[in-house]
Amino acid sequence: MTDSGSGSGPGFGPGSGSVPASGPPAAWHRHVGRCVLLDGFHALKHALRFGAEVPVAVTSDRAGALALADELAPDVREALAGLLTEVPHATYASLVARPHPTAVAALAVRPSRAAGLEALARPPRSAPVVVLDQPRNLGNAGAVIxxxxxxxxxxxxTTGTLDPWHPTVVRGGAGLHFATVVERLEVAELPPGPVFALDxxxxxxxxxxxxxxxxxxxxSxxxxxSRELRARADHLVALPMRPQVSSYNLATSVAMTLYHWSAGGGAPQMP
Structure with missing residues (x-):
């Protein structure tokens, strides 16, 4: 999973070339062009919690999915019950590139780019913006989100060619793209604020x-x-690391840095 990827639409399995005339598969194909794939129960759960517009959701095990909701997400159980349509497993599998163990898939409308850019630039921000400079690994990007x-x-x-809304990134992010702003920009387009670059x-x-x-x-x-990001940086910051250890994983570095920020009083609000 090291390719950057550029497609933002869901992948389709065998038989996806013919569009059914009615039923959930037809609804799926009507919406797929403007939506992103929510792959699995947890991605759908998180998207609903954070206000995603979900026009279609399918499962080959409705009872199992609702049992998961009873156990892990009672707050969205009613919404899930109203959304989920049970289909044969073969139909479900034809709509996704890789069937998820929970046998749940949904489509969600991607948030407005204009609204996202406004939120990134709106002063004063109450929490940092994470910038991934030319990332390469789709799974790492999802973990960071x-x-x-x-x-x-x-x-x-993100800067560079990786699409942060690629289906593999959304899968790695467990649907939490809808809990924060996720955009791709050039270095020159980054929102205002002091840049603390890890080096x-x-x-x-x-x-x-x-x-x-x-x-x-x-x-990356x-x-x-990159040269452009280094030139834009106001501060270079290093994480503590034992000598002769080459580097940390990208998601680990982000976790350490965000934890350091939160320990200074920037912890998220609790319900």
Whole structure:
């Protein structure tokens, strides 16, 4: 899973070339062009919690999905009961590239880009923006979005060719794209705010307080920070690391940095 990927629509299994005239598959095909795939129960659960518009949802095991809701997500159980339509497993499998163990799939309308950009730029921000500079790994990008949502970050911005709304990224993010802003921008288009860029030669993060309005920038898994991002950086920041250890995983680096920010008083609000 190292390709950057550029498609944003869901993948389709065998037999997807013919569009049914009616029923859930027909509704699926009507909406697929403007929607993103929610792959699995947990992705659908999170999307509903954070206000996603979900025009169609299918499962080959409705009773099992609602039992999961009773156990893990009673807050969205009623919404799920109203949305989920049971279809034969072969029909469900034809709509997705890889059937999920929970046998649930849905389509959600992608949030407005204009609204996302406005939220990223609106001062004063109460939480940092995570910037992934030319990331390559789709799964890592999804894990970072999940982390950012958990910490209450304002958003995640990617530069470069990776589509942060690629189905594999949405799957890795467990539907939490709808809990934060997720956009792709050029370095010159980044929202205002001081850029704290992670770099082994930077200042030890343990001596710094990261402001809420910061942009926390992380280089690619392979080549680190791009020249453009390094030139835009206001501060270079290093994570503590034992000598002769090459690097941390991207998602681990983001988690450590967001935790350091939250420990300074920026923890997310609890219900």
């Amino acid at each position: 999940r982390l950012a949502a958990g910490f209450g970050a304002t958003g995640v911005v 082994p030669e930077g200042e030890d993060i343990r001596g710094l307080k990261l402001p809420d309005e910061a942009l926390l920038a992380f280089g 898994e392979r080549s680190g920070l």
